[in-house]
Amino acid sequence: MKLLDIGEITQRSGVKPSTLRYYEEVGLIQSLTRHGLRRQYEPQILTKLSLIMLAKAGGFSLSEIAGMFSEKGQLQIPREQIRDRANLIDQQIKELTALRDVLHHVADCPAPSHMECPSFQRMLKASGRQKPVKKKPPTY
Amino acid sequence: MKLLDIGEITQRSGVKPSTLRYYEEVGLIQSLTRHGLRRQYEPQILTKLSLIMLAKAGGFSLSEIAGMFSEKGQLQIPREQIRDRANLIDQQIKELTALRDVLHHVADCPAPSHMECPSFQRMLKASGRQKPVKKKPPTY
């Protein structure tokens, strides 16, 4: 099994060396060995990084993401948590959809003041008061 | 038109006074007048706050959100930008959907190692390499 330098990981994943080192520092990933000082990664790390990027885009924090992997680097989440997370994501999707609808409304509605347009108000109401959402998408 | 104290805004919107003052500081909202030292808000601000919360949940930064409102506090975005933002949101929705699918897969697939399961890999591939996403959902 051929090992990869940090530079290759960067090339193939788009994740910067400084970020990879940071992820290691916080325990999110680890390199298999060192060649001299240099970190050597197994190719599987690339899959893991894909997952990490996906979860980040989904608004999960690094520590939440870390919690999704077991010791052996396997994705391992108790069923119940999966259900919860899936619900959380569905919630986010609803919010995003509401936001998109509002934008489309603004694009199409001829009313001079959206702020008072009843259908606009309705959309806002509809989107409001569900539950919190977690953390933050990146600027990668 | 009855004006509202910061405390009432907080009660009705769930947004803390410190946050409201911060939003004012960065030019995202403004109070109509003062009663003594106290900020007095028009009730419309509540609608605006709903929009702000919605957009934040959609991952937009405060300055991006600020850019969605005109001088008069109206929601005012050039059509083209609306299209772009709507696309961005659709993109985010796709990512979230991919994430949810991955979670469901993990819940259901009996394979010992998801990392090597072909359908798992396929989902990751499918979710990957589109374009960046902007910013951050909150912990409100």
Add this chain to the structure above:
DNA sequence: ATACGACTTCAAGTCAGCTTGAGGTCAAGT
């Protein structure tokens, strides 16, 4: 008239998630 409580300002602090920079190491090619 005074006390109360809800507001005010301003500076500093916090947290996540990185990035930057200075100075050092080391394996491989010439």
Add this chain to the structure above:
DNA sequence: ACTTGACCTCAAGCTGACTTGAAGTCGTAT
């Protein structure tokens, strides 16, 4: 043997979005 370039460490810095705390102001109820 030497140079090169890709890596390394460690501390400090940065941005966004707030929060906190100390000290002050002021309208209203008693």
